[in-house]
Amino acid sequence: xxxxxxxxxxxxxxxxxxxxxxxxxxxxxxxxxxxxxxxxxxxxxxxxxxxxxxxxxxxxxxxxxxxxxxxxxxxxxxxxxxxxxxxxxxxxxxxxxxxxxxxxxxxxxxxxxxxxxxxxxxxxxxxxxxxxxxxxxxxxxxxxxxxxxxxxxxxxxxxxxxxxxxxxxxxxxxxxxxxxxxxxxxxxxxxxxxxxxxxxxxxxxxxxxxxxxxxxxxxxxxxxxxxxxxxxxxxxxxxxxxxxxxxxxxxxxxxxxxxxxxxxxxxxxxxxxxxxxxxxxxxxxxxxxxxxxxxxxxxxxxxxxxxxxxxxxxxxxxxxxxxxxxxxxxxxxxxxxxxxxxxxxxxxxxxxxxx
Numbered sequence: 302x303x304x305x306x307x308x309x310x311x312x313x314x315x316x317x318x319x320x321x322x323x324x325x326x327x328x329x330x331x332x333x334x335x336x337x338x339x340x341x342x343x344x345x346x347x348x349x350x351x352x353x354x355x356x357x358x359x360x361x362x363x364x365x366x367x368x369x370x371x372x373x374x375x376x377x378x379x380x381x382x383x384x385x386x387x388x389x390x391x392x393x394x395x396x397x398x399x400x401x402x403x404x405x406x407x408x409x410x411x412x413x414x415x416x417x418x419x420x421x422x423x424x425x426x427x428x429x430x431x432x433x434x435x436x437x438x439x440x441x442x443x444x445x446x447x448x449x450x451x452x453x454x455x456x457x458x459x460x461x462x463x464x465x466x467x468x469x470x471x472x473x474x475x476x477x478x479x480x481x482x483x484x485x486x487x488x489x490x491x492x493x494x495x496x497x498x499x500x501x502x503x504x505x506x507x508x509x510x511x512x513x514x515x516x517x518x519x520x521x522x523x524x525x526x527x528x529x530x531x532x533x534x535x536x537x538x539x540x541x542x543x544x545x546x547x548x549x550x551x552x553x554x555x556x557x558x559x560x561x562x563x564x565x566x567x568x569x570x571x572x573x574x575x576x577x578x579x580x581x582x583x584x585x586x587x588x589x590x591x592x593x594x595x596x597x598x599x600x601x602x603x604x605x606x607x608x609x610x611x612x613x614x615x616x617x618x619x620x621x622x623x624x625x626x627x628x629x630x631x632x633x634x635x636x637x638x639x640x641x642x643x644x645x646x647x648x649x650x651x652x653x654x655x656x
Contacts, residue, residue, distance in 0.1 A: 352392040359385040406507035407473035420499025425458030428501040437634025444468025486611030509578035
């Protein structure tokens with residue numbers, strides 16, 4: 302591991318020299334590639350340097366303890382050696398995590414699709430609650446959110462809502478949100494006060510660049526129609542809504558959020574590219590994707606991943622057995638505790654395979 306880390310530090314220094322002299326690189330694209338590669342190595346090199354410093358300090362302390370020392374000084378050196386040994390151990394674990402293969406999609410923006418599941422109107426309202434939860438989380442992270450398409454229920458919830466979240470590392474944080482989310486509460490429409498169980502599905506897709514997914518114009522069919530709003534009300538009488546069908550795969554995307562047909566088509570193509578990227582990546586992973594079973598789960602959309610229980614004020618993530626009695630807090634977008642626990646569990650599972 303040390304040899305690999307030293308090679309990365311050497312590469313980091315080499316890249317620093319290159320990007321420090323942009324005039325020697327004629328191609329601007331090449332220079333930007335070097336800047337990104339340098340930035341990608343920054344974390345691991347920083348921790349490695351800390352590790353080397355702590356290790357050297359520990360070795361010095363051990364050498365000193367071999368000499369004759371008065372009791373007070375020996376006690377001080379022993380205390381310092383213990384602290385440094387603990388620090389070295391922690392930094393070593395951190396380095397192992399940093400050396401794990403990176404998900405190539407982690408730094409990408411995401412397209413999130415939320416659909417009401419079982420539970421009728423209550424499921425639609427819950428889909429709306431999930432949408433607000435992710436919108437608040439994105440806001441807290443300083444990310445930008447844009448609705449790409451929405452189909453409303455009569456009570457103001459969503460049959461379906463698709464939105465884009467733009468921000469550094471958005472996919473790395475939100476990728477474990479894919480699956481079935483379940484709510485247990487007394488609906489406003491329930492006169493007897495009985496607790497109902499409803500569900501909504503969430504799919505988180507990395508946004509695909511045009512260069513990653515080339516779409517042949519001859520492979521798509523674009524239909525236009527009049528868009529409709531909440532409760533079936535007409536948003537406008539012009540044919541601005543767009544339905545895009547990718548003929549080879551049968552994937553259909555509709556978009557009607559904008560009043561402009563061109564903008565709706567552009568948004569629809571972004572969703573289509575994301576869905577095609579997901580499909581192609583699943584096909585490439587083949588059996589590996591089907592057999593991978595970690596505590597975090599496979600991300601399959603049919604999986605029940607989390608329950609939001611209103612009577613008990615709790616949220617339970619079933620994949621890692623985490624229960625928080627902070628329901629309102631979570632619905633306000635305070636998702637870090639859950640997300641970090643999922644990431645930590647995923648890393649631990651990957652480390653087991655490496656060890």
